[in-house]
Amino acid sequence: MVFFVHYEYHGRVCSLMDPSSGQTTPQHIPPDAPWQNSPRTTIQKVVVSDHIVAVLFGIYKVSIFARGPQRASSSSSIEWALPGSIVEDIALFQGKLYILSTTTTDPTIIYRELRVMDFGPDQAIVPSITAIQCIHGTTRDISAASKRKLYQYMVLSCDRLLMVEREVEMMRSGKPIRTRGLMVFEATDLSGGDGRWRKVDTLMGNALFVSDECSASLPVDHHCGAQEDCIILSFMRVEYPGFSAPCPRKLCGPSDPG
Numbered sequence: 001m002v003f004f005v006h007y008e009y010h011g012r013v014c015s016l017m018d019p020s021s022g023q024t025t026p027q028h029i030p031p032d033a034p035w036q037n038s039p040r041t042t043i044q045k046v047v048v049s050d051h052i053v054a055v056l057f058g059i060y061k062v063s064i065f066a067r068g069p070q071r072a073s074s075s076s077s078i079e080w081a082l083p084g085s086i087v088e089d090i091a092l093f094q095g096k097l098y099i100l101s102t103t104t105t106d107p108t109i110i111y112r113e114l115r116v117m118d119f120g121p122d123q124a125i126v127p128s129i130t131a132i133q134c135i136h137g138t139t140r141d142i143s144a145a146s147k148r149k150l151y152q153y154m155v156l157s158c159d160r161l162l163m164v165e166r167e168v169e170m171m172r173s174g175k176p177i178r179t180r181g182l183m184v185f186e187a188t189d190l191s192g193g194d195g196r197w198r199k200v201d202t203l204m205g206n207a208l209f210v211s212d213e214c215s216a217s218l219p220v221d222h223h224c225g226a227q228e229d230c231i232i233l234s235f236m237r238v239e240y241p242g243f244s245a246p247c248p249r250k251l252c253g254p255s256d257p258g
Helices: none
Strands: 002-008 011-017 024-027 043-048 052-057 061-066 077-081 086-093 096-106 109-118 132-141 148-157 160-170 176-188 196-199 206-210 216-219 230-233 238-240 243-245
Touching: 002 043, 043 086, 052 086, 061 086, 061 096, 086 148, 096 148, 132 196, 148 206, 160 206, 176 230
Parallel strands: 148 216, 206 230
Antiparallel strands: 002 011, 011 024, 043 052, 052 061, 061 077, 086 096, 096 109, 109 132, 148 160, 160 176, 176 196, 206 216, 238 243
């Protein structure tokens, strides 16, 4: 499904389109949704199931609402945010919504945690649903002198929930220079509330296509040029002072430098 947004006189209009048939279904968003009428609010990512649509807008809040053309209300939507934290990514996995967030307590320490929203067998959205921590905070040290930044992306692959951690070398101005390394972790033991990240060294023959807006794991078709157990970074553009050019695709193993 393709989620797209266009503007009308009364604000944003959201719809889902089936790329195969071209059929479009309007999605009635609660009128009090904070991102609904603000043209300055950037939609970072959208994930869709048969029953819900979850929207990451900006880097701090996630809005979840019932999917379909029915008139939505505040009782059929939830807004989630964790004060002081940045939402890195969201993903739907086994009928549940997972939210990956980070908190930086000082310039060299990143505190990362994974939370889950379980909507139950009927996938009903009720105000009492909260995001429960399923992987407790883990820390990642990064030297301030190295001028590097970490990015995290969640990907569903072979019935696994993976996280790709990308380390990027930065200019003093904050502009990215290049990807220095990639690591892949699997979220395990999620049902017991005491999950953990386990480093993996195989993608089971798949290739991961990773970007800010959408990431996917696909079986390798040898005619498309992708290789097994590789990660393809797909970013629209990388900018340097006085120079702007398309970012090249990068292929590497899940634990190798980019």
